[in-house]
Amino acid sequence: MDNAPQADLNWNLLRMFYMICKEQSITRAAKRLGLSQPSVSNALQKLEAQLECQLVFRDSRHFELTTRGDKIFQECRDIFHSAERISVLVRDAEAEERGQVRYQIISNLVSPLIDEAMRLFHQRNPSVIFQSEVQNSQTIVRLIQQGRATLGFCLLSKPLVNVPSIRLFREEFRVFCGAEHPLFGQETVELRDLQREPFISFACATEGMGLEPMSVLREGTRLGNRINGLSTSTEEVRRMIVTGLGIGILPLAIAQDDIRRGELWPLKITDEPIGADVYMVHAPKEKLSSSEQKFVQTMEELLALYPDLA
DSSP states (O other): OTTSOGGGOOHHHHHHHHHHHHHTOHHHHHHHHTOOHHHHHHHHHHHHHHHTSOOBOSSOSSOOBOHHHHHHHHHHHHHHHHHHHHHHHHTTOOOOOOEEEEEEEOTTOOOHHHHHHHHHHHHHOTTEEEEEEEOOHHHHHHHHHTTSOSEEEEEESSOOSSSOEEEEEEEEEEEEEETTSTTTTOSOOOHHHHHTSOEEEEGGGGTTOOOSHHHHHHHHHOOOSSEEEEESOHHHHHHHHHTTSOEEEEEHHHHHHHHHHTSEEEEOOOSSOEEEEEEEEEOOGGGSOHHHHHHHHHHHHHHHHOGGGO
């Protein structure tokens, strides 16, 4: 046996031997393999001749392997079980998706829904690369309208007419002041007191497009007539409010830690919560890459299955 080169092993003969052992009968193995009994018997003899050892006791009234035959059967079982597992892994498998999902997103957006969509999509398509760029809502919409971007997450007052828009959830906002501000710690404030306060604003809210909640707030309350700070970045707006440049509006979710640390204070100015709807906007589906189309489908799937995530 030691002289038999490994390259000369006949895997078809080994498979027949494995089936004989599994069925514990040459007759049943032949039926399972769709072959005649003499063909299976001849295959067993050829394998024994190749390995130069007896594998099955032929004079036994019951099926019985020799000691060496049993050891070889154990090796065959490991080999063919592994082969069966490989078959299961590739069964009905689609071609692996490769590509890129490039998206624009407003800064500091907190969303379990988007997080879950990315997690699920990556689980299904591990070779796809994600690339994000932070922009304000106005820029995101403009880039998609101009064909310079294909996918984005932004704030909208209502769906766009010429751009596919899927409402995801409503983001809650508050007006805040910093620790050094005279109104810090007050439970209620008069609107007229706030109308005189300098405001820190998102830059796009001053440009007339009306996408940010700041725009809605200014129209309804006449706040922010005097602007002391502007930025397209949520983090920079937050910094200016904390350092006392003025009051300003921020998403409540990202301000929680600052509230706990005593760096920001939410000013209650209306009984109605201030909010803005977060939308996923994208180019027409025929202009999306295969990966981007699948990501949009994943988001739609989650919205249908788990509306509470919205």
